[in-house]
Amino acid sequence: MSEVTDFTAWTSADAASVIAVPRPEDDKYSRGVLGIRTGSDRYPGAAVLGVEAALRTGVGMVRYVGPARPSDLVLQRRPEAVTAPGRVQAWLIGSGMDADHREDAPLIAALDEGVPSVLDGGALDLVRHATSPVVLTPHFRELARLLDTDPGEVALAPASWARRASDELGATVLLKGTTTYVAGPGIALSVTGAPAWLATAGAGDALGGVLGALLATRSTDAAADEQLPARLAATAALIHGHAAARASAGGPLTILDLCAQLPSVVADLVRQ
Numbered sequence: 162m163s164e165v166t167d168f169t170a171w172t173s174a175d176a177a178s179v180i181a182v183p184r185p186e187d188d189k190y191s192r193g194v195l196g197i198r199t200g201s202d203r204y205p206g207a208a209v210l211g212v213e214a215a216l217r218t219g220v221g222m223v224r225y226v227g228p229a230r231p232s233d234l235v236l237q238r239r240p241e242a243v244t245a246p247g248r249v250q251a252w253l254i255g256s257g258m259d260a261d262h263r264e265d266a267p268l269i270a271a272l273d274e275g276v277p278s279v280l281d282g283g284a285l286d287l288v289r290h291a292t293s294p295v296v297l298t299p300h301f302r303e304l305a306r307l308l309d310t311d312p313g314e315v316a317l318a319p320a321s322w323a324r325r326a327s328d329e330l331g332a333t334v335l336l337k338g339t340t341t342y343v344a345g346p347g348i349a350l351s352v353t354g355a356p357a358w359l360a361t362a363g364a365g366d367a368l369g370g371v372l373g374a375l376l377a378t379r380s381t382d383a384a385a386d387e388q389l390p391a392r393l394a395a396t397a398a399l400i401h402g403h404a405a406a407r408a409s410a411g412g413p414l415t416i417l418d419l420c421a422q423l424p425s426v427v428a429d430l431v432r433q
């Protein structure tokens with residue numbers, strides 16, 4: 162497939178324009194609750210990283226729903242997280258999910274709640290069950306699996322494959338890589354500038370948390386404006402890349418260090 166070039170570079174000013182800043186009259190529920198169904202006994206750390214990233218990006222509450230081991234680890238790291246079931250304004254599903262031991266019914270029920278969702282890792286294939294706006298966050302191997310094509314083809318023309326995936330699946334698609342391509346209905350955005358040091362395990366799990374927080378805090382708007390999920394997805398990639406650059410400072414980084422930079426990156430953006 163030949164590569165398309167009509168992706169618009171997403172800027173810091175663009176990102177600042179879609180971040181929800183809490184108002185004096187807000188409380189935790191009016192700001193937005195993010196439900197997170199991620200992690201597994203095989204990959205418990207993915208749950209910890211997604212929760213950490215969401216809380217540090219800014220959200221009214223995180224409701225984590227998952228197996229005992231990741232739940233315990235999430236609470237050890239973040240007692241702010243709530244593990245009781247309840248209403249949410251957006252879902253993040255699938256990072257670190259073990260597809261071989263996945264229980265589909267509660268995930269499909271979550272996707273039918275009428276709130277926007279992020280699907281990552283082991284839940285990308287559930288896109289066809291979504292009844293509200295959904296953002297997929299695959300890397301090139303995951304996108305190739307989803308579309309039943311050769312990963313090498315996706316790596317050669319990532320923008321074209323992001324566009325095609327969005328059109329075929331009826332979803333917003335954020336394709337991760339050195340350049341991140343976001344394709345949604347009538348919108349195509351690109352985000353560059355993250356350091357290559359970001360190519361380290363767990364980086365994508367944190368990106369899911371950043372995006373989940375942004376979607377939960379703009380939930381009603383994202384349901385009404387079919388292009389807003391793409392703008393929020395590009396904003397998540399931009400925030401994530403800036404936090405990576407600060408954590409890296411020209412050298413290696415860990416994902417918890419990246420997460421620690423998220424509040425100051427968001428603060429600098431909304432101060433502009």
Ligand SMILES: NC(=O)C1=CN([C@@H]2O[C@H](COP(=O)(O)OP(=O)(O)OC[C@H]3O[C@@H](n4cnc5c(N)ncnc54)[C@H](O)[C@@H]3O)[C@@H](O)[C@H]2O)[C@@H](O)CC1
Binds near residue numbers: 208303
């Ligand atoms: N700390 C954690 O809990 C982490 C969990 N993760 C989760 O792990 C799951 C699998 O994600 P992946 O991105 O690895 O899936 P991929 O589709 O990239 O890889 C699938 C499998 O291919 C193999 N593979 C591919 N390239 C390889 C190479 N160069 N050398 C050795 N083996 C290679 C690995 O066995 C891997 O398990 C996802 O659900 C993801 O969210 C990862 O995000 C890493 C961190």
Ligand SMILES: Nc1ncnc2c1ncn2[C@@H]1O[C@H](COP(=O)(O)OP(=O)(O)O)[C@@H](O)[C@H]1O
Binds near residue numbers: 358359360363366
């Ligand atoms: N060479 C690179 N330069 C900049 N960013 C990268 C590079 N490689 C990967 N990334 C970013 O790092 C993250 C990796 O996510 P992912 O592949 O899902 O990792 P994991 O599954 O280990 O969490 C994505 O945000 C991606 O855009």
